[in-house]
Amino acid sequence: MSDNSEFRPEARSPHGFQDRRARDLAGERAILEAVSAVYERYGFEHLDTPAFEYADALGKFLPDSDRPNEGVFALQDSDEQWMALRYDLTAPLARFAAQNWETLPKPFRRYAFGTVWRNEKPGPGRFREFIQCDADTVGSDRPEADAEIVAMAAEGLRAAGISKGSAVLKINSRKLLNGLLAQARIDDPAQRLSVLRAADKLDRLGQQGVRDLLGKGRLDESGAFTPGAMIPAGAIDSVLAFLAAGGGDRASVLAALSPVVGGSEEGNQGLEDLARIDAALKGMGVSEADARFDPAVVRGLEYYTGAVYEAELIAPGDARVSLGSVGGGGRYDDLVARFTGTPVPATGFSFGVSRLAAAMAQFDWLKAGLATARGPVVVIVFDQALMGEYFAVAQELRDAGIAAEVYLGPSGMKAQMKYADRRRSPAAVIIGGDEAANGTATIKDLDLGRELASAVTDNAAWREGRPGQQTVARAELVAAVRKIVDGGAA
Amino acid sequence: MSDNSEFRPEARSPHGFQDRRARDLAGERAILEAVSAVYERYGFEHLDTPAFEYADALGKFLPDSDRPNEGVFALQDSDEQWMALRYDLTAPLARFAAQNWETLPKPFRRYAFGTVWRNEKPGPGRFREFIQCDADTVGSDRPEADAEIVAMAAEGLRAAGISKGSAVLKINSRKLLNGLLAQARIDDPAQRLSVLRAADKLDRLGQQGVRDLLGKGRLDESGAFTPGAMIPAGAIDSVLAFLAAGGGDRASVLAALSPVVGGSEEGNQGLEDLARIDAALKGMGVSEADARFDPAVVRGLEYYTGAVYEAELIAPGDARVSLGSVGGGGRYDDLVARFTGTPVPATGFSFGVSRLAAAMAQFDWLKAGLATARGPVVVIVFDQALMGEYFAVAQELRDAGIAAEVYLGPSGMKAQMKYADRRRSPAAVIIGGDEAANGTATIKDLDLGRELASAVTDNAAWREGRPGQQTVARAELVAAVRKIVDGGAA
Numbered sequence: 001m002s003d004n005s006e007f008r009p010e011a012r013s014p015h016g017f018q019d020r021r022a023r024d025l026a027g028e029r030a031i032l033e034a035v036s037a038v039y040e041r042y043g044f045e046h047l048d049t050p051a052f053e054y055a056d057a058l059g060k061f062l063p064d065s066d067r068p069n070e071g072v073f074a075l076q077d078s079d080e081q082w083m084a085l086r087y088d089l090t091a092p093l094a095r096f097a098a099q100n101w102e103t104l105p106k107p108f109r110r111y112a113f114g115t116v117w118r119n120e121k122p123g124p125g126r127f128r129e130f131i132q133c134d135a136d137t138v139g140s141d142r143p144e145a146d147a148e149i150v151a152m153a154a155e156g157l158r159a160a161g162i163s164k165g166s167a168v169l170k171i172n173s174r175k176l177l178n179g180l181l182a183q184a185r186i187d188d189p190a191q192r193l194s195v196l197r198a199a200d201k202l203d204r205l206g207q208q209g210v211r212d213l214l215g216k217g218r219l220d221e222s223g224a225f226t227p228g229a230m231i232p233a234g235a236i237d238s239v240l241a242f243l244a245a246g247g248g249d250r251a252s253v254l255a256a257l258s259p260v261v262g263g264s265e266e267g268n269q270g271l272e273d274l275a276r277i278d279a280a281l282k283g284m285g286v287s288e289a290d291a292r293f294d295p296a297v298v299r300g301l302e303y304y305t306g307a308v309y310e311a312e313l314i315a316p317g318d319a320r321v322s323l324g325s326v327g328g329g330g331r332y333d334d335l336v337a338r339f340t341g342t343p344v345p346a347t348g349f350s351f352g353v354s355r356l357a358a359a360m361a362q363f364d365w366l367k368a369g370l371a372t373a374r375g376p377v378v379v380i381v382f383d384q385a386l387m388g389e390y391f392a393v394a395q396e397l398r399d400a401g402i403a404a405e406v407y408l409g410p411s412g413m414k415a416q417m418k419y420a421d422r423r424r425s426p427a428a429v430i431i432g433g434d435e436a437a438n439g440t441a442t443i444k445d446l447d448l449g450r451e452l453a454s455a456v457t458d459n460a461a462w463r464e465g466r467p468g469q470q471t472v473a474r475a476e477l478v479a480a481v482r483k484i485v486d487g488g489a490a
Numbered sequence: 491m492s493d494n495s496e497f498r499p500e501a502r503s504p505h506g507f508q509d510r511r512a513r514d515l516a517g518e519r520a521i522l523e524a525v526s527a528v529y530e531r532y533g534f535e536h537l538d539t540p541a542f543e544y545a546d547a548l549g550k551f552l553p554d555s556d557r558p559n560e561g562v563f564a565l566q567d568s569d570e571q572w573m574a575l576r577y578d579l580t581a582p583l584a585r586f587a588a589q590n591w592e593t594l595p596k597p598f599r600r601y602a603f604g605t606v607w608r609n610e611k612p613g614p615g616r617f618r619e620f621i622q623c624d625a626d627t628v629g630s631d632r633p634e635a636d637a638e639i640v641a642m643a644a645e646g647l648r649a650a651g652i653s654k655g656s657a658v659l660k661i662n663s664r665k666l667l668n669g670l671l672a673q674a675r676i677d678d679p680a681q682r683l684s685v686l687r688a689a690d691k692l693d694r695l696g697q698q699g700v701r702d703l704l705g706k707g708r709l710d711e712s713g714a715f716t717p718g719a720m721i722p723a724g725a726i727d728s729v730l731a732f733l734a735a736g737g738g739d740r741a742s743v744l745a746a747l748s749p750v751v752g753g754s755e756e757g758n759q760g761l762e763d764l765a766r767i768d769a770a771l772k773g774m775g776v777s778e779a780d781a782r783f784d785p786a787v788v789r790g791l792e793y794y795t796g797a798v799y800e801a802e803l804i805a806p807g808d809a810r811v812s813l814g815s816v817g818g819g820g821r822y823d824d825l826v827a828r829f830t831g832t833p834v835p836a837t838g839f840s841f842g843v844s845r846l847a848a849a850m851a852q853f854d855w856l857k858a859g860l861a862t863a864r865g866p867v868v869v870i871v872f873d874q875a876l877m878g879e880y881f882a883v884a885q886e887l888r889d890a891g892i893a894a895e896v897y898l899g900p901s902g903m904k905a906q907m908k909y910a911d912r913r914r915s916p917a918a919v920i921i922g923g924d925e926a927a928n929g930t931a932t933i934k935d936l937d938l939g940r941e942l943a944s945a946v947t948d949n950a951a952w953r954e955g956r957p958g959q960q961t962v963a964r965a966e967l968v969a970a971v972r973k974i975v976d977g978g979a980a
Binding site: 007008009010011012013014015017018019020021022024025026029040041042043045046047048049050051052053054056057073074075077079081083085095096098099100103104105106107109115117129137139140142144145147148151276279280282283284285338339340341375376377378387388389390391392394395398401402403404405406408409419422423 | 497498499500501502503504505507508509510511512514515516519530531532533535536537538539540541542543544546547549563564565567569571573575585586588589590593594595596597599605607619627629630632634635637638766769770772773774775828829830831865866867868877878879880881882884885888891892893894895896898899905909912913
């Protein structure tokens, strides 16, 4: 490619980007396939938008900014316009919906999956490129649209392989807290935002920490001081009562919230929205265990305007141990308006596919997927004159649905067994002159014999009897290999 | 998101990038799934590398170039290093293989699929972002590795849905032409490249055009002159005889080529390589119709060093009409050496997924995939009091594997029918007060009744008897809908 034969670039990937091998990818693919199928059953249409958007369309950046690459990967096109790689799948959806609104079926239900990029400082486990999988309904203000998104998320987690009881959707509405604050006559937007931020820290700081942040402020252990929201003592009590109102079934949470937020118009709206979400969830058979109302769910993004939801994984065997969020979403009304000036109600959910895949690998929720990370059956090249027979054997195995290959490196039994070991192959097939003459084949069960493989030093040693090695009639080869492969995958 | 409420960006995607809807994506996904499964059966491991590589690692560009963005999308990272979006999947594989060579199973067999980007001038049907799907074997110099790649490509096309006889793999070896030129004592690299380029134009210019380009040059109809390779008349005859030696079965092509190129060492090597490829293809059961030897296959890229292959689609019903290339590849030895200095033999194939998907849609090779582009069954909202029942109906349908949704826009029968029409829904379910009281449901077959849907003006007209409309017992609902959906997909 390059004519500069003196220059040898260092082989390395850019900071914050990772190569992923089969075992890392199997979980992710299984999730995307399972979740896509659920989205399609709910009538959501697959949409793919480009990796690039114009920077002004992405919305985070002012178009006249000199170098709009804070947080995103941006570059100037040949016509000087700034383009940036998408940082999520929602901003491109808003652009697409605004661009095609006249001709789209409305409400527009779309799902999408793909890579998003963040130009942030990488760290351990923090990458600048990852996969999201989203579903959004654009153009419906019905709370039932939120209920459907929640039901899909719950069903998607189940379809991906999460065992029953190991995931919960937690639902809240921004209108409830807004109503509570309206009742307490706290109207300043900055003050409201401080309340929201304080509430978001309940998990981490506990009741007293949040109480401090709602009031005069909080001094942490390092001596750093965070200024408080400075709301009145009565309002602080109401907010804390509100945050603590979760726990029971959906109807009882609504009953508990009613006296706290029911006095304001927005609070009443929030209660009615949640009641309608509850009814729709019941219609769709979503259990109380799968979807709960939890007033302590905040979610950071300021743009949410109604229901918000969060998918949380729970440690198998201990319902008290949260494994953290693997997705979330909510209702937002302003994204399309950025383009058209007309607010369009929308609601959606995004799976954090990489986090979910990591959790699924950790808890063995993905047997089928991980089986594909096993290597193929290796047909050993023992005698160059038999290459045609080796290829025929490999093809027979493949035609029976068993991954198989003829070893194509330089010959030598040791190299071939080392190869099969690195590939985590379940079995090797050996056909030498004797087998060819007798109409037989020797099969080595590598899981059984793996611990001995590294001790093999020459062909003669190899041909001695070894555990897991059997000689079968050539016609029985596929059946015998299948027995080993099926046993190993279970 | 933005605080600048005055500014309204225009909703448009960047030049040369496209949004793709479900019907565009169904074919592509079916191809990727089918081809991936074939690759895995052949023992190839899934690998995913980042979208970005350092510009020097991509190899097209000198690292000291001032602005290395010719042909690629490049930007400077925060540490001033130039990164670029990958323009194919081979250059990142070379970087990965060089970086991990010590610990990889060797030969390393990997497949990959994903987006690649080219910063080129867009045009009709020419995009700056598209999907590739590759398989490569790195670290084997055996011609059998090439045979395997060809067998996988043929099987992949079949698995993706191409009907038998509608695709052919055409195989050649660079060594043959090189041998022929060596015999004619044409050693100048520039002259050899001119011969290669002339040979590549046989399809377009015919025998005489290539003869001119091999000799003194060619004046085209517009009056433009292309200088010729200036090789001797005898060598021109040999090259033309070589290019015309295709046509019969693989053994007879080899027999025809033997006198033309067999006198040189490299020509003999090429003949032996192709003979071994033929034997391995036979072992794998790849028919003469699926894989041919064709000396006229050149493929542009200079870096190929041995076998080259091209997948060509053929018009159904007329074997003489080529629909063009949908993929290709070959053997290359220098990509890993760019990093390590040590040549590593490699061979691979890349599917042009978008072109293949377009051809498959055109020839209806994708019934299963296109069925997913149908909309969901729409449960009509006729009575707000029955919302719970509507969600239960939709869930019953989904649990039976039928895509279904409750309409969630503003009510009104006309809007709902228009929606179902835009979604290309097969059926609508209507449950009003009467049906609810009687324990029945009304089902509308929308394919049958679609032409009348636009004439519906009010609810009363709708409720009159119409073609394709039936009322069934509520317990029979799912079975009746399935009958319509299955009929429509067939």
